[in-house]
Amino acid sequence: MNAPEMNPPVRYPRRAVALHWIVALLIIALLASGWHMVGIPKNTPERAFFFNLHKSLGIIAALFIAALIVWRMRHEVPALPGSMAKWEKMAAVLNHRLFYVFMVLVTAAGYLTSSFSKYGPKLFGIPLPHWGWEDAALRGDFAMVHGMAALVFTVLIAVHIAAALKHLWLDKDGVFQRMMPNWRKPARDS
Ligand code: HEM
Numbered sequence: 001m002n003a004p005e006m007n008p009p010v011r012y013p014r015r016a017v018a019l020h021w022i023v024a025l026l027i028i029a030l031l032a033s034g035w036h037m038v039g040i041p042k043n044t045p046e047r048a049f050f051f052n053l054h055k056s057l058g059i060i061a062a063l064f065i066a067a068l069i070v071w072r073m074r075h076e077v078p079a080l081p082g083s084m085a086k087w088e089k090m091a092a093v094l095n096h097r098l099f100y101v102f103m104v105l106v107t108a109a110g111y112l113t114s115s116f117s118k119y120g121p122k123l124f125g126i127p128l129p130h131w132g133w134e135d136a137a138l139r140g141d142f143a144m145v146h147g148m149a150a151l152v153f154t155v156l157i158a159v160h161i162a163a164a165l166k167h168l169w170l171d172k173d174g175v176f177q178r179m180m181p182n183w184r185k186p187a188r189d190s
C-alpha cells in the first residue's frame, strides 16, 4: 500500500466533483426551464421549444444522476470534520440522502408525466419508450407529483447551498473546498 492509500480521502475525487457539478447545473437549468415553460401560452412554438428542451435535459440529467448514484454506491466519501456539531453532521447526511431520493423521484415523475401525454418523452426530437398511454387525468396527477417534488427539492437545494456557504465563510473548515474542482493536483482515487 503506498502512502496516499493509507490516509482516508480528504476531498471528493475528480470524477465525483465532475458528476456533482454536471448534475447540479442540469438540475438548476431544469428548475428554471420547468417553471418558465408552464407559463408560456399553449400551442405556441416557444412552448414546444421549451418543453422539448426540458425533456431532453431531463433525460441527460437522468443518465448523469445514474452515474452519480453508481459512483456513490461504490465509494466511501470523505468523513466530515470533527469540528462539526453532531446535529450538523446528521443534517448533512439527511440532506444528501434526500437529494438522491428526490433526484430519482423528480426525474421518474417527469418521465411518467410525458409518458401519459400525447407528445411523449423525447430526446432532441427522438421519441423514447412510453411508460404509459394517452391519459389526461394520469398525466395531470404525475405533473402534480413532479411539480410538488421539484418544489421540495428546491427547498433542499437552498438549504444545501446555504450550508455550503456557511462552511466557506463562517466555519472555514475546508468542507466547501472538498467539492470544488482542484485543477492543480492529479486525481488520487477517482
Ligand atoms: C443544485 C443542485 C445540487 C445538487 C443536486 C447537489 C447534490 C449534492 C450531493 C448528493 C452531495 C453529497 C455527495 C455524497 O457524499 O454522496 C453534495 C455534496 C456537496 N455539495 Fe452539492 N449539490 C447541488 C448544488 C451545490 C452547490 C450550488 C454547492 C456550492 C455552493 C454545492 C456544494 C457541495 C459541497 C461542498 C458538498 C460536499 C459536502 C461534504 O463534504 O459532505 N452543491 N451535493
Ligand code: HEM
Pocket: 027, 030, 031, 032, 033, 034, 035, 038, 054, 055, 056, 057, 058, 059, 061, 062, 103, 106, 107, 108, 110, 111, 112, 113, 114, 121, 122, 143, 146, 147, 150
Ligand atoms: C431532476 C430533473 C427535473 C427537474 C428538476 C424538473 C423540474 C420541473 C419543473 C420545476 C416543472 C414545472 C412544474 C410546475 O410548476 O408545473 C416541470 C414540468 C415538467 N417537466 Fe420536468 N423536471 C425534471 C425532469 C423531467 C423529465 C426527465 C421529464 C420528461 C422526460 C420532464 C417533463 C416535464 C413536463 C412534461 C412538465 C410539464 C408538466 C405540466 O404540464 O404541468 N421533467 N419540471
